[in-house]
Amino acid sequence: MAKIDTRGMSCPQPVLMTKKGIESNPNNIDILVDNNTAKNNVSRFLKSAGYTFEVTKLDEDYLISAKK
Amino acid sequence: MEGKKGIIFTGAIVGIIAVSLVKFGNPLNMGFCIACFIRDIAGGLGLHRAAVVQYLRPEIMGLVLGAFIMALSKKEFSSRGGSSPFIRFILGMTVMIGALMFLGCPLRMVLRLGGGDLNAIVGIAGFAVGIALGIFFLNKGFSLKRNYKLSKAEGFVFPIINILFIILLLSAPTFIFFSEKGPGSMHAPIFISLASGLIVGALAQRTRLCMVGGIRDLFLFKDTYLLSGFIAIFVFALIGNIGLGYFKIGFLGQPVAHADGIWNFLGMILCGFSSVLLGGCPMRQLILAGEGNTDSVITVIGMLVGAAFSHNFGLAASPKGPTLNGQIAVVICLIVVGFIGYFNSEILSNEHEVKGEVKVG
Secondary structure, eight states: OEEEEOTTOOTTHHHHHHHHHHHHOOSEEEEEEOSHHHHHHHHHHHHHTTOEEEEEEOSSSEEEEEEO | OGGGHHHHHHHHHHHHHHHHHHHHTOOTTOSSOHHHHHHHHHHHTTSSOOTTSOOOOHHHHHHHHHHHHHHHHTTOOOOEEOSSHHHHHHHHHHHHHHHHHHTSOHHHHHHHHHTTBTHHHHHHHHHHHHHHHHHHHHHTTOOOOOOEEOOHHHHHHHHHHHHHHHHHHHHOOTTSOOOSSSGGGOOOOHHHHHHHHHHHHHHHHHHTOOHHHHHHHHHHHOOOHHHHHHHHHHHHHHHHHHHHTOOOOBSTTOTTOOOOHHHHHHHHHHHHHHHHHHTSOHHHHHHHHHTTBHHHHHHHHHHHHHHHHHHHTTOSOBTTBOOHHHHHHHHHHHHHHHHHHHHTSSHHHHHHHHHHHHHHO
C-alpha cells in the first residue's frame, strides 16, 4: 500500500503524482488531496485508469483510496 | 460524458457573453481578455502611460469577486500561499510579455479565432508548443513546491482590493486614467461588464475552466474535460460573431491584432510555457486568487507589473506589429522560463543522486 500526499501542490501535480504512484504500486494506493479541484482531477484520472475508489472527507482534506 | 455538461455550458456562456460585451462596447474580439484588461488596469492606475490602453476593466473585478463569492458559498474558500511566490511573480510577468506580443491572453486567442482572425491559429500552434515545453519539465519532476494554509485574512485582501477598484471606477477620481481614444476608451457599461465578470467568475470557479489546462491535460493524460470548455468558447463565439455580423475571416486587418506570424507564434510559446509552470492560464489565476490562493494573487500582480513594463519599455506589440524591444524581451523571457523549469525540476537532483552513488560505490 502506497500513500501519496499531494496537499498544497498546484495543478496538475496531484494527478502526475498519482500516475507515478500507480506505476510503482499498481494494486492499491491512498492519495491525500486538500482541495476539490485536485479531488475531482485525481478521481477522473483513476476512473480512466480503471480503478475503483472511495473518497473519505477528513478535517480539511480528502483521502482517496483506490484499488484495481 | 455526463461530467462535461457543466464545463461545456460554462464555455458556451463565456463565448456568448464575450460577443455580447463587444456589442455593448468592448473592442472587437475583446469581450474578455485577461491580459489586455490587466494591462488596461495598469494604465488606469498610471503604472504605464500608454494613453490608448487605460481603464479599470470591471470584468476583472467581477471574475475575482464571482469566484470569491462562489468559493465562500461552497465552502471552498481557503487562504493558501507560500509556493515559490517570487518565481510565480516572474512567471506572471513573462506570461504578460508573451501575451502582449501576441495581443491577447489564451482566452482572447480563442475569441479571436471565433471572430475569424486566422493569426489566432498561429497563436494556438505556439501555445501548444509552449505547453509541450512545460510538460517536458513537469515530466522531469518540475514543481514550485507546496503551498500552506494561511490566516483567513490573507485570502480576503485581494477580493477587498477588487471592491476598492470598483469604487475607484465608479467615483473616477482625477488620479485614475481613462483613455479617451483607442481600445481603452471602448467599453461596455460598467454594470454590464461587472455582471459579466461575476457570472463567468462564478461558473469558472465551479468548473475549473482553464485555457492552458485543456491542451495540457490532452497531451499529458488524454483527458478532454477542460478542452471541451475551450472548444465550447470557440464554437459559441463563432456563432455569436456570425450572428452579429462581426465575423471576418483572414490574417490582415483584424481588430487589435498584427499579422507577424513568427512573433505571434513565439509570444504564445512564452505564454503557454509560463502558464503550464504556473499551473493555469491567466483567467484561472484570477479565479484561484478569488478562492484565497495568494500565490495566484502574486502571479496576478506579476502580470500587472509585466504589463506596466511592457508599455513603459515599448515591449508590447501593436496592430502595426511587434517592436524590436518586444522581440528581445520575448527571447530573454523564454530563456528565463527555461531556467525556471530547469532549476525547479529533478533534472539536477537526479545528477546529484548519480554522483552520490558513484561516491558510495
